[in-house]
Structure formats: structure tokens, C-alpha cells
Amino acid sequence: EIVLTQSPGTLSLSPGERATLSCRASQSVTSSYLAWYQHKPGQAPRLLIYGASNRATGIPDRFSGSESGTDFTLTISRLEPEDFAVYYCQQYGSSLWTFGQGTKVEVK
Amino acid sequence: QVQLVQSGTEVKKPGASVKVSCKGSGYTFSNYGTTWVRQAPGQGLEWMGWISALNGKIIYARKFEGRVTMTTDTSTSTAYMEVRSLRSDDTALYYCSASTTVAWGQYWGQGTLVTVSS
Numbered sequence: 001e002i003v004l005t006q007s008p009g010t011l012s013l014s015p016g017e018r019a020t021l022s023c024r025a026s027q028s029v030t031s032s033y034l035a036w037y038q039h040k041p042g043q044a045p046r047l048l049i050y051g052a053s054n055r056a057t058g059i060p061d062r063f064s065g066s067e068s069g070t071d072f073t074l075t076i077s078r079l080e081p082e083d084f085a086v087y088y089c090q091q092y093g094s095s096l097w098t099f100g101q102g103t104k105v106e107v108k
Numbered sequence: 109q110v111q112l113v114q115s116g117t118e119v120k121k122p123g124a125s126v127k128v129s130c131k132g133s134g135y136t137f138s139n140y141g142t143t144w145v146r147q148a149p150g151q152g153l154e155w156m157g158w159i160s161a162l163n164g165k166i167i168y169a170r171k172f173e174g175r176v177t178m179t180t181d182t183s184t185s186t187a188y189m190e191v192r193s194l195r196s197d198d199t200a201l202y203y204c205s206a207s208t209t210v211a212w213g214q215y216w217g218q219g220t221l222v223t224v225s226s
Contacts, residue, residue, distance in 0.1 A: 035212035037153075044112075044114035044203060044216035045145075045153065056214070089152055095167050097143070097155035 002027055006100035021103045023089035029107040031067050033092040036074045038063040039084045039102075041054050048087075049074060081104070110134040111127055112217035117222045120194050127190040127221045130204030135215075137161055137185035137206075143213050144178065144189045146200040154200075158210050159187065167210070194224045 001024040013019055023034075038051040047056040049065035052072060062077040076083055084107055089100040115129040130142060144156040158177040159169040166178055177190045187204055202220045205213030 005207065010206075033211040038212070039153070041121055045196065045205075046216070047212060047214055050212045090153075090155075096169060097145075099153045099155065101153045 002091055002093055002098055003028060004091060004098055004100035006087075006089060006103045008103060009101075010106060012106050013079055014108045015043075015081055017079050019079055019083070021072045021074040021087055022074075023072040023074070023087050024089065025070040025072070028070060029072075029091045030093060031072075032100070034065075034067065034072055034104050035090045036065055037088045037090065038083075038085045039088060045088070046106055076105075110206070110214055110215045112206055114202075114204060114220045115206065116218040117221045119158045119225065122195055122224055122226055124194050124224075125192045126194060126222050127188055128204075128222070130146070130187045130217050132185045132187070132206055135206065137180075138182045140206045141206055142178070142187035143158060143188055143207065143210075144176075145205060147203070148197065148200040151200075154162070154221050156189070156202075160210075162205075167206075176200045191222075194222075196224050199224045217220065
């Protein structure tokens with residue numbers, strides 16, 4: 001089973017700042033099957049990025065995804081107040097999903 | 109627009125069963141698969157499995173095989189997930205998600221809280 005390790009655990013930033021979230025896989029991941037979600041308390045998870053770098057429908061272009069080998073990155077170019085949330089990476093492989101443990105982006 | 113509406117809060121005793129429903133609208137249900145994910149209090153997201161409404165194929169997470177059953181009813185555009193032999197550590201928010209691919213969750217329900225307590 002592929003383990004996804006997200007870092008940092010918590011990111012304390014101010015609105016307008018750039019957020020860089022990391023997701024490292026324990027072994028090779030098919031990039032087509034790497035996704036990022038935003039999750040706020042009391043709400044459903046929201047698909048942000050699929051296929052490592054494709055924005056889902058309706059997702060603002062301040063969100064972007066990239067990959068380098070087994071390292072995947074979610075970047076939020078300029079944080080808006082509504083962006084403070086927990087972010088999860090997720091991969092599909094060998095007929096199962098695994099999630100990272102999440103990165104909380106909080107207001108500094 | 110696409111909506112997934114899940115059934116309401118459940119409180120169950122250890123050893124009981126629970127069946128959560130997820131009704132889809134705004135899309136062609138039979139062309140989508142439904143994934144089930146849960147989140148225990150203070151924990152991250154945990155994948156439980158996936159079912160295709162197109163061909164009935166099911167993939168269960170190994171942890172839940174034998175204790176969880178996923179089904180769909182295309183006539184009502186509803187997916188169901190039953191968990192048997194409930195334990196206290198099954199207390200969680202259970203989410204359904206619909207997608208045209210098994211690889212990620214495109215649309216999500218609002219979640220169903222299941223509390224297991226004696």
C-alpha cells in the first residue's frame with residue numbers, strides 16, 4: 001500500500017500570502033491518479049486538483065498542482081479568507097485509495 | 109446542479125448494523141461510481157470502498173471486507189452502504205462521493221454522522 005506523507009502538518013499564514021503544501025509518496029504513484037481536496041469542518045470535501053495538476057470544475061486559478069517524481073505539491077498563490085481549511089492529497093493505485101494525513105492551513 | 113443527499117444522523121449500539129443512503133441528482137447516476145469515505149473524530153479521511161452503478165463492480169478496502177456491503181439502486185439513483193457488527197471505533201462521519209472515475213471523488217455528499225455507543 002502506498003503511503004502519502006503530507007507536510008507541514010500545520011501552515012500558519014496570513015491572507016494574501018502564498019501557501020505551498022507537500023505530499024510525498026512512499027513509492028511511485030501514477031500522476032494521473034493523484035488528487036487534492038479541501039475540507040472544512042462541517043462541510044463535504046471539495047475536489048480541487050485531479051491528475052496531479054488539473055483544476056476541477058469551478059476551482060479558482062490561484063490553486064495549482066505539480067509533481068516531481070514521488071513529490072506532489074499544491075500551491076495556493078494568494079490565500080483568500082475562504083481558503084483556510086485542511087487539505088488532503090489522495091492517490092489511487094492497486095485498486096484502492098490512500099489519503100495523506102492532511103495539512104491544516106490556519107490564519108496566522 | 110449535481111447533488112448528493114445523504115441520510116440523517118444515526119445512533120447505534122455496539123454489535124448493531126447501520127445502512128447509510130446517498131441519493132444523487134443532476135447527473136446520470138448509472139454512468140457514475142460511488143465511493144464511501146469516513147472520518148472519525150479528530151482523524152483524517154479513510155477510504156472504505158467503491159461501487160460502479162454501471163456494471164456493479166465493487167472494490168472494498170481490505171479493512172472492511174466482510175463487514176461492509178455497498179449497493180446501488182439505479183431506479184432511485186441511490187447508493188447504500190451497510191456496516192455490520194458496529195464497534196465504538198466506527199463512530200465517524202460517513203461521506204459518499206460520485207465520480208465518472210474510480211480514481212478520485214468528483215462530487216460529495218454532506219456526510220452522515222454515525223455514533224456507536226452503549
